[in-house]
Amino acid sequence: MILKKLDKDLKNLYIFYLITLFVGFSLGVFYVYLNSEFSNSGMIEQYLGSDDEWDFKPAKTLIDLVSHTHEHITMFSFIFLTVGFIFMQNSVINGFWKKFLVLEPFVSIIITFGGFFIIRYLNTYFSYAIMISSSIMYFCFYVMLIVSLYELIFLNQTK
Numbered sequence: 001m002i003l004k005k006l007d008k009d010l011k012n013l014y015i016f017y018l019i020t021l022f023v024g025f026s027l028g029v030f031y032v033y034l035n036s037e038f039s040n041s042g043m044i045e046q047y048l049g050s051d052d053e054w055d056f057k058p059a060k061t062l063i064d065l066v067s068h069t070h071e072h073i074t075m076f077s078f079i080f081l082t083v084g085f086i087f088m089q090n091s092v093i094n095g096f097w098k099k100f101l102v103l104e105p106f107v108s109i110i111i112t113f114g115g116f117f118i119i120r121y122l123n124t125y126f127s128y129a130i131m132i133s134s135s136i137m138y139f140c141f142y143v144m145l146i147v148s149l150y151e152l153i154f155l156n157q158t159k
Helices: 008-036 040-048 062-087 095-121 126-154
Strands: none
Touching (some): 008 040, 008 062, 008 126, 040 095, 062 095, 062 126
């Protein structure tokens, strides 16, 4: 199957699904910004807490981390499975880059969300690895989404 050759109803299903994911994912990115300002110190404060009397934040407990990590790893895996399935049907990007864009996010999911345990209990410098892995993960998401939407909306079916 190739995206541009799908029937109109399936194309519309994919388009609406991808747009909905775009909104949800983008709100998640905004949420991260609101909590950490995309900074190393903001991320560390999010997990180690803050003693600031005006903006006190307790350190994350093991239960908090397990719950947060479990939810995110599970949901992100499903999201990237479905987006990857749709993206694998594109005819715009092929070969190495197609495989990279589909598979890399699964590595980044583990590094990003598993890394919160490392920040909390082992070493705060791991926050840099998390920032890199999450950036790559989000980059892959947006590339797969944009390429898929481009093909679904703008490329005509060729018989």
